[in-house]
Amino acid sequence: MAEQNLTERSMAVGLRALNRLASNPLIDRFGLRDPAQRVLHGASKATVRTATRAGRTFAATQKLSGPARQPRSGRSDLFDLTPDEEQQMLRESVRDFALAKLRPAAQDADEACAAPGELLGQANELGLTMVGVPEELGGAVAQRSAVTTVLMAEALAQGDMGIAVACLAPAGVSTALSLWGDADQQATYLPEFVGENVPAAALAIVEPRPLFNPFELETRARRAGDGFVLDGVKSLVPRAGDAELFIVAASLIDEDPARPALFIVEAGGAGLGIEPEPAMGIRAAATGRLILEGVKLPGGAMLGDGSRELMAECVQLGRLGWCAVAVGTGQAVLDYVIPYVNERKAFGEPISSRQAVAFTVANIAIELDGMRLATYRAASRVDQGASFAREVSLARRLCSERGMAIGSDGVQLLGGHGYTKEHPVERWYRDLRAAGVMEGALVV
Amino acid sequence: MINLETPKKFEFLVSQAHQVATEIFRSNSRKYDADEHSYPKELDMLAAVIDGMNEGGALSGAGAGGVGESNGSGKARDGNRNGSNMASLLGLVELSWGDVGLLLTMPRQGLGQAAIAAVANVEQLKRFGGKWAAMAITEPEAGSDSAAIRTTATLDEKTGEYVLNGEKIFVTAGDRAELIVVWATLDRNQGRAAIKSFVVERDNPGLILERLEHKLGIRASDTADFRLEDCRIPKDNLLGSPEIEPKRGFAGVMQTFDNTRPLVAGMAIGVARACLERTRELLTEAGVEIDYDLPPHAQVAAASEFIAMESDWEAARLLTMQAAWMADNKKPNSLQASMAKAKAGRTATDIALRCVALCGSVGYGEGELLEKWARDVKILDLFEGTQQIQQLIVARQLLGKTSAELK
Numbered sequence: 001m002a003e004q005n006l007t008e009r010s011m012a013v014g015l016r017a018l019n020r021l022a023s024n025p026l027i028d029r030f031g032l033r034d035p036a037q038r039v040l041h042g043a044s045k046a047t048v049r050t051a052t053r054a055g056r057t058f059a060a061t062q063k064l065s066g067p068a069r070q071p072r073s074g075r076s077d078l079f080d081l082t083p084d085e086e087q088q089m090l091r092e093s094v095r096d097f098a099l100a101k102l103r104p105a106a107q108d109a110d111e112a113c114a115a116p117g118e119l120l121g122q123a124n125e126l127g128l129t130m131v132g133v134p135e136e137l138g139g140a141v142a143q144r145s146a147v148t149t150v151l152m153a154e155a156l157a158q159g160d161m162g163i164a165v166a167c168l169a170p171a172g173v174s175t176a177l178s179l180w181g182d183a184d185q186q187a188t189y190l191p192e193f194v195g196e197n198v199p200a201a202a203l204a205i206v207e208p209r210p211l212f213n214p215f216e217l218e219t220r221a222r223r224a225g226d227g228f229v230l231d232g233v234k235s236l237v238p239r240a241g242d243a244e245l246f247i248v249a250a251s252l253i254d255e256d257p258a259r260p261a262l263f264i265v266e267a268g269g270a271g272l273g274i275e276p277e278p279a280m281g282i283r284a285a286a287t288g289r290l291i292l293e294g295v296k297l298p299g300g301a302m303l304g305d306g307s308r309e310l311m312a313e314c315v316q317l318g319r320l321g322w323c324a325v326a327v328g329t330g331q332a333v334l335d336y337v338i339p340y341v342n343e344r345k346a347f348g349e350p351i352s353s354r355q356a357v358a359f360t361v362a363n364i365a366i367e368l369d370g371m372r373l374a375t376y377r378a379a380s381r382v383d384q385g386a387s388f389a390r391e392v393s394l395a396r397r398l399c400s401e402r403g404m405a406i407g408s409d410g411v412q413l414l415g416g417h418g419y420t421k422e423h424p425v426e427r428w429y430r431d432l433r434a435a436g437v438m439e440g441a442l443v444v
Numbered sequence: 445m446i447n448l449e450t451p452k453k454f455e456f457l458v459s460q461a462h463q464v465a466t467e468i469f470r471s472n473s474r475k476y477d478a479d480e481h482s483y484p485k486e487l488d489m490l491a492a493v494i495d496g497m498n499e500g501g502a503l504s505g506a507g508a509g510g511v512g513e514s515n516g517s518g519k520a521r522d523g524n525r526n527g528s529n530m531a532s533l534l535g536l537v538e539l540s541w542g543d544v545g546l547l548l549t550m551p552r553q554g555l556g557q558a559a560i561a562a563v564a565n566v567e568q569l570k571r572f573g574g575k576w577a578a579m580a581i582t583e584p585e586a587g588s589d590s591a592a593i594r595t596t597a598t599l600d601e602k603t604g605e606y607v608l609n610g611e612k613i614f615v616t617a618g619d620r621a622e623l624i625v626v627w628a629t630l631d632r633n634q635g636r637a638a639i640k641s642f643v644v645e646r647d648n649p650g651l652i653l654e655r656l657e658h659k660l661g662i663r664a665s666d667t668a669d670f671r672l673e674d675c676r677i678p679k680d681n682l683l684g685s686p687e688i689e690p691k692r693g694f695a696g697v698m699q700t701f702d703n704t705r706p707l708v709a710g711m712a713i714g715v716a717r718a719c720l721e722r723t724r725e726l727l728t729e730a731g732v733e734i735d736y737d738l739p740p741h742a743q744v745a746a747a748s749e750f751i752a753m754e755s756d757w758e759a760a761r762l763l764t765m766q767a768a769w770m771a772d773n774k775k776p777n778s779l780q781a782s783m784a785k786a787k788a789g790r791t792a793t794d795i796a797l798r799c800v801a802l803c804g805s806v807g808y809g810e811g812e813l814l815e816k817w818a819r820d821v822k823i824l825d826l827f828e829g830t831q832q833i834q835q836l837i838v839a840r841q842l843l844g845k846t847s848a849e850l851k
Contacts, residue, residue: 076447078526079769084445147446213742312737342843358839358850359832365842366783369766370759377448377762384447393736397755 049275049291054268055199055244060187067183068134070144072385081376083151086141091151094126098159098328103424106160109284110427113276115166120200123167128152129193132175132444137186138194139178146317146382149175149444150324150375157328158335161431162284164325165442169238169285172321172443173201176247176262176314179443180304185264189245199244203262203318204234204290205440208277214249214315214439215308217260219292221250226299230263230292238441240274240288243267248292249314249440252306261306262314263297271295281430282438314443316392317382321442323375323392326399326435330368333410333428337361340423341413360409367402374398379444400436407432448762451526454534461535464490465542470813473543476664477816481656483620484546484664491551529703529771533710533764540714544820545664547711552576554617555704555828556625559641562700563684572643578621580612580644580670588833590627591636595672597628599679606642606682608650608675616827618668619656622646626672630688638688643681650675661819702778705785705828706767712792712824713761719792719817720754723799726806746802753795760788779841786834789825796821 083091101119109115131149133139141148149171156164174193177186192199205214212235219232230250237246246265251258265272273291304310341352341361351357378391407429411418418425450458468490476484539547547553556577564572586592595610608628618624624644631638644651650673657667679686724734732746740748763784770777796818800807807814825831840850 073445075449075452076445077453078447078451078524079449079530079765080445080447080524081766081769082446082522082524087446211739211741213739215737216742315737338842352839352843352845353850355832355836355839355850358843358845359835361842362786362835362838365838366763366787367759369780369783370756370763370787373448373762373766374755374758376446377758380446380448384449386449389736391758393751394755394758397740397752398759401752402759 049273050241052240052246052267052269052272052274052290053200053242053244055266056192058188058192058245058266060184061191062187064183064187067181067186068136068178070132070134070139070141070178073143073383075384075386076380081373083147087145087148087151090126090148091155094152095155095158097122097126098156098164102156102159102163106163106284106424106427107421109160109163111283113278113283114286115163115284119163120167123156124170124198126152128156128168128171129174129198132171133178133190133194137178137190144383144385146320146379146444147376150320150379153321153324153442153444154328154331154372154375157325158332160284161325161329161428161434162282164328165238165282165285165434168321168325168442169202169243170198170200172203172318172441173245173247175317175443176203176303177264179317180262180310180314182300184300185303189264200239200242201245201247202238202240202243203247203249203314203440203443204237204240205249205315205318206235206237206438208233208235208289212439215260215311217249217251219248219250220253221261221263223252223254224296228263228297228299228301230265230295230297232292234290234292236277236279236287236438237290238282238285238287240290241276241286246290247303247440248290249311250292255306259306259308260311262303262311264301264303265292265295265297269295280433281427282434283430312389315439316389317443318438318440319392319396320375320378320382321444322435322438323371323378323395323399324444325442326403326432327368327372327375329428329431330364330371330403330406333406333425334361334364334368336423336425337364337410337413344414357413360413364406364409367398368406371395371398371402382444396435403432403435448765450534451530453526454531457531458534458538461538462541464494465539469539469542469546472546472664473813473816474810476546477661480658480663481666484549487546487550491553494550523773525772526769527772529706529768530765533706533768536707536710537714537717540711541718542714543664544711544715544824545662548662548665549617549620551620554578554621555707556621556623558704558707559625559700560643560683562703563641565684568643568680568683572623575623576617576621577623577625577643578615578617578668580615580618580624580626582614583611584613588830591639593627593629593639594632595626595628596632597630597640597642597682599630600676603676604679605676606679608642608644608672608677610672611654611670612672613669614657614827615668615670616665618670619653619666624651624670625683628672630686634688640686641683642677643683644672644675644677648675648677660822661816662823701829702781703771705781705834706764706771706777708824708828709760709764709767709781709784709788712788712821713757713764715817715821715824716757716760716788716792716795719796719799719814719821720750720757722812722814723802723807724750726803726812749798749802753798756787756791757795760784760791763787779838782829782834782837785829786831786838789834790831792821793818793825 127140130140177189221228221230244267248263248265252261271293275289277287277289341357342350344351374395378388378395381388381391410425411429554577556579560572581590583593597606597608600607626642626644629638652671654669654671734747767777767780767784800814800818
């Protein structure tokens with residue numbers, strides 16, 4: 001026994017030495033390594049930090065007497081699963097766009113880690129950033145309608161989740177400004193989101209560490225004079241490189257106890273940096289890290305009252321958005337595997353003639369419908385002005401766990417073929433993991 | 445407008461059913477679980493009260509008799525309707541929260557009424573409506589494969605009677621019901637199209653009780669096995685058309701299940717809610733706090749597991765509401781009914797068993813009802829079509845396959 005341990009240990013030591021040698025940059029200098037391999041090695045190690053984009057100047061053109069808010073619809077009398085006419089129309093036009101434009105562009109965008117600019121422009125024309133904005137500020141919908149945004153996000157993700165996230169990130173910001181912004185903040189920023197040239201923008205909540213909890217932030221906001229100074233690192237921020245505006249979650253450390261709050265941060269300021277942060281999936285969303293080093297913000301940069309309740313609402317509404325795109329992606333999986341298992345033959349008959357395959361398809365449909373209904377329920381409670389913390393939490397868990405299982409089953413049903421880039425199921429598998437990881441960004 | 449809340453107009457019904465569940469069902473739960481096959485006489489009085497309520501309309505939806513044709517008010521301007529399917533479901537969820545075994549032996553509330561409602565003509569509805577009816581489908585050699593049943597019905601032209609012969613097992617409330625709806629074939633050579641349902645009075649001398657089953661759970665509910673020996677019934681007791689129509693004959697009798705499956709799913713949802721509520725109380729006493737905002741890994745495992753169970757319960761519940769809503773709005777719901785039954789049956793069983801485990805010896809012991817609910821709940825993933833049958837139905841519809849193509 002002791003002898004075996006010794007053998008194992010010496011082997012481990014040997015491997016470690018080999019690894020150290022293999023990673024030693026000196027061997028490269030002597031031309032001992034294939035140049036292509038060196039390039040790969042360098043690409044994964046080096047982090048290229050750049051400044052955030054120096055974008056437009058946000059300035060209020062009119063003074064508002066007070067913040068505008070969309071009214072809630074109040075409680076409805078009857079159980080109903082039929083979207084209203086406006087919602088049906090929006091959902092259909094977004095779905096058509098998603099299947100015709102996003103789906104064919106998805107693989108290239110995934111590889112490029114960027115959504116095509118042309119598509120992002122076309123997506124803006126769908127009015128995504130206007131649904132959450134009050135009518136008096138140029139918004140498109142009379143009442144608060146998280147349901148409408150959920151339906152549009154779901155339809156968009158049916159084309160591709162990564163591009164959908166890129167399209168929806170600015171809408172998350174415009175909705176957040178509409179919900180919690182004061183008169184000055186709304187007058188300063190919202191006109192840009194209802195205009196022709198919608199800025200790239202994103203909420204930044206996630207931080208790069210295991211067991212991340214959005215209520216225990218390491219990004220700090222310190223009071224300094226009338227304003228704040230922010231330090232920290234935000235992770236997986238969609239479109240970090242071309243965003244002109246961020247909403248950043250940071251902990252108000254001067255409070256006792258410290259509590260999380262949201263801050264409006266314009267890109268281009270001193271102390272702001274970006275590092276690309278490509279991930280397992282949603283790569284078309286061009287995720288990156290946002291680094292804040294002594295970023296000075298004016299007193300008016302804090303969004304809302306800095307209460308835990310506001311942060312909780314932001315987190316909940318963000319999770320709802322991630323649920324919506326998970327549902328859309330799950331639908332894409334289901335629609336793809338059905339014809340595949342019907343056409344693919346093994347042992348002389350379609351594989352769908354076997355219960356093991358057929359039942360997997362049945363379970364995808366069952367769990368997907370459950371995810372969808374739970375998401376709709378939570379969204380409809382938002383619109384009605386009812387409490388929704390519990391309902392969002394249940395939808396989130398379903399979309400995270402059941403949604404991931406759908407992604408895994410999608411690959412499984414195609415066997416080895418599902419593991420290759422010949423089929424989109426491997427991308428959906430990677431994308432669906434995001435629903436359990438991401439926070440914020442897709443506030444509905 | 446999308447809204448998935450329980451309609452306000454059913455709040456009174458739900459609260460009444462909840463009172464019955466608390467006062468009558470819960471307080472007799474343990475008694476009739478321990479004393480299998482003894483008749484829960486408390487229910488007779490309750491049935492009389494409910495009959496009174498039915499006239500007033502308050503609990504009209506609490507049983508299975510109301511499903512099928514949706515009626516009553518509640519139609520919105522846009523044509524959306526929340527009717528008797530939704531009402532029945534909501535009532536059953538509450539009563540099952542009380543005790544699903546006692547629910548299944550409620551006088552005049554058997555699932556047989558749903559079969560009658562689905563296929564009976566006007567005259568038959570008048571004759572059999574309101575009676576306590578049980579369903580006899582399963583045979584020793586034909587369970588899920590109900591097209592393989594061997595019980596025969598032969599028309600005796602001289603007397604104008606059908607003569608039934610065969611064996612029926614697993615008849616819920618079979619001993620206590622007034623009527624038994626028996627599935628039998630007019631011609632075994634003509635397959636499923638020849639299968640019809642026949643109403644047999646419980647006191648018919650040709651209907652011989654063989655035995656009552658001893659079961660894992662729902663012990664308050666009697667499960668009877670019968671022999672049909674030259675059992676003669678008037679020919680007008682055949683429900684629906686006596687013609688053997690190869691195209692739609694069997695579909696007719698199977699339609700019953702589109703209406704009853706959401707109800708059985710509702711029972712599962714009621715039992716699972718009882719488990720979740722009691723477990724939450726016990727966990728709270730044990731100092732476990734459940735925070736819906738925290739990520740799963742940021743709270744204790746028990747709290748995280750609780751939210752996971754609750755989320756699956758919510759999915760099952762909403763799928764079931766969807767199926768009932770579709771029935772009320774005359775949308776074909778065969779797919780959604782089976783999806784609801786599949787999800788609710790397996791989810792409720794899973795929840796009940798996990799709740800027992802979470803509560804340890806307290807959950808496993810007879811001092812709590814959790815262990816009983818965990819035994820009761822299993823039947824809901826079996827009867828009215830097992831988990832696997834529901835998956836077959838769902839898969840065939842999604843994949844566009846016949847029963848010959850996907851066996």
